[in-house]
Amino acid sequence: MQCKTVLRQSSSYLDGDLSAEKSAVIRGHLRCCDSCNQAFEDESSLIDAAATLGPMDPPDRIWQAIQSQISEEEIADSKRGWMQTWLLGNWRPVAVMAAGAVLAAGLVFVVLPMQKRAQSDAAIAAGESSPLQVAGRGIAEESHREERSEELVESKRHYLQTIAELREILEEDRAVWSAEAAGQIDEELLRFAAERNAVQLTITSGLSDVRAGDEAFASYQGEIDFLQLAISGEAVKVGSL
Amino acid sequence: MILASSPPALTVIGPKKQRAGSEFDLDDKELVQACRRGESQAMELLYRRYKRRVFGLVTRIVGSSDSEEVVQEVFVRIYRGLAKFRGDAQLSTWIYRLAVNASLTHVSKRKRRPECDPWEDQEPAPEVVQRDFALSKRLEAALAQLPTGYRTVLILHDIEGRSHEQCAAILGCRIGTSKSQLHKARAKMRELLHPSLRE
Numbered sequence: 001m002q003c004k005t006v007l008r009q010s011s012s013y014l015d016g017d018l019s020a021e022k023s024a025v026i027r028g029h030l031r032c033c034d035s036c037n038q039a040f041e042d043e044s045s046l047i048d049a050a051a052t053l054g055p056m057d058p059p060d061r062i063w064q065a066i067q068s069q070i071s072e073e074e075i076a077d078s079k080r081g082w083m084q085t086w087l088l089g090n091w092r093p094v095a096v097m098a099a100g101a102v103l104a105a106g107l108v109f110v111v112l113p114m115q116k117r118a119q120s121d122a123a124i125a126a127g128e129s130s131p132l133q134v135a136g137r138g139i140a141e142e143s144h145r146e147e148r149s150e151e152l153v154e155s156k157r158h159y160l161q162t163i164a165e166l167r168e169i170l171e172e173d174r175a176v177w178s179a180e181a182a183g184q185i186d187e188e189l190l191r192f193a194a195e196r197n198a199v200q201l202t203i204t205s206g207l208s209d210v211r212a213g214d215e216a217f218a219s220y221q222g223e224i225d226f227l228q229l230a231i232s233g234e235a236v237k238v239g240s241l
Numbered sequence: 242m243i244l245a246s247s248p249p250a251l252t253v254i255g256p257k258k259q260r261a262g263s264e265f266d267l268d269d270k271e272l273v274q275a276c277r278r279g280e281s282q283a284m285e286l287l288y289r290r291y292k293r294r295v296f297g298l299v300t301r302i303v304g305s306s307d308s309e310e311v312v313q314e315v316f317v318r319i320y321r322g323l324a325k326f327r328g329d330a331q332l333s334t335w336i337y338r339l340a341v342n343a344s345l346t347h348v349s350k351r352k353r354r355p356e357c358d359p360w361e362d363q364e365p366a367p368e369v370v371q372r373d374f375a376l377s378k379r380l381e382a383a384l385a386q387l388p389t390g391y392r393t394v395l396i397l398h399d400i401e402g403r404s405h406e407q408c409a410a411i412l413g414c415r416i417g418t419s420k421s422q423l424h425k426a427r428a429k430m431r432e433l434l435h436p437s438l439r440e
Contacts, residue, residue: 050380053400054297054400055294055297058296062309065309066320069313073321
């Protein structure tokens with residue numbers, strides 16, 4: 001065994017941490033190596049001397065100082081109140097819990113909703129969305145459709161009321177019309193009435209269809225325009241167009 | 242005739258009721274419980290039981306000029322921290338750990354204030370130590386020359402007689418680290434004390 005290896009194990013040997021076999025090998029080396037033997041003797045003397053150093057006596061004033069400091073701190077505690085004192089003594093776990101709560105809140109209110117929305121969008125885009133996933137959007141769309149329907153019904157009511165009033169006014173002038181003009185006007189009015197009945201059915205059955213609503217209102221507006229022209233004496237001209 | 246009347250019954254303070262045993266019979270567990278209840282005698286007993294070991298440990302790590310301040314801090318931490326002491330480790334190990342931590346923190350803070358030299362009132366370095374000084378004096382002086390880490394483990398193991406398991410628990414390191422640090426500390430001490438160890 002080399003001296004370097006032996007010296008590396010001096011502490012373990014002297015503390016009795018080596019096995020009997022290893023200790024015997026070390027002893028064998030020490031018997032024939034003066035320098036290693038001297039180093040081991042030095043270390044052994046050092047350990048023995050260190051063990052004699054022992055504790056030290058502190059000056060008496062330290063105990064008084066400790067008592068004073070504890071008294072001061074307890075008085076300070078009593079002024080702080082139990083909650084503040086508890087927080088001061090447990091600020092680490094409190095800080096960890098607070099950080100955890102903030103993270104959890106962030107996860108619940110920010111990250112998860114974002115993730116859910118992204119998944120929902122992807123599912124909708126892929127046509128794989130479940131009824132539950134699209135329920136939110138469905139409700140919004142339904143609400144929008146209802147509002148739109150109410151607007152269409154109200155507009156339709158105004159249009160029909162205007163048409164009825166204009167027809168009444170026009171009927172008051174029928175006595176002065178020529179037979180030919182009366183025939184043309186009646187023909188036009190019948191056409192508008194048929195068209196109105198047709199679009200009225202469309203609107204009633206499909207108020208959600210914006211295009212159907214636009215077509216119905218265009219028809220109503222056409223009839224109103226004709227009635228206004230007829231009332232103004234242009235009925236024959238209009239009817240001939 | 243004057244009748245002898247019995248004296249009025251006086252309430253006198255009798256001797257204080259003694260504990261089942263002397264206060265010195267309290268083991269560490271009972272001592273901790275008594276301190277938690279705020280019993281001043283128990284607190285003083287705990288101080289008396291550990292003061293010499295804590296003072297020796299702290300003085301050897303931080304130097305004599307700062308030791309009183311650090312020891313005071315250690316014992317205040319002990320009393321204030323007893324409520325949280327769960328008893329997983331021995332009380333002595335826990336106290337040593339507080340003392341070592343406070344000392345190392347103090348040394349670390351002091352390194353940032355190089356104008357302070359805690360060893361200025363210590364014994365002179367071994368190179369200039371007179372040959373007639375007692376070995377213990379030379380040892381203390383050599384100890385002051387060691388790096389803080391080596392010094393701490395050597396104090397705990399060779400002076401305080403702690404096992405490597407206890408040293409590791411106190412220092413918060415592995416047992417192997419404690420052993421290797423001690424080996425290096427002893428080698429350095431041998432080097433510092435080389436001539437005087439053979440006297």
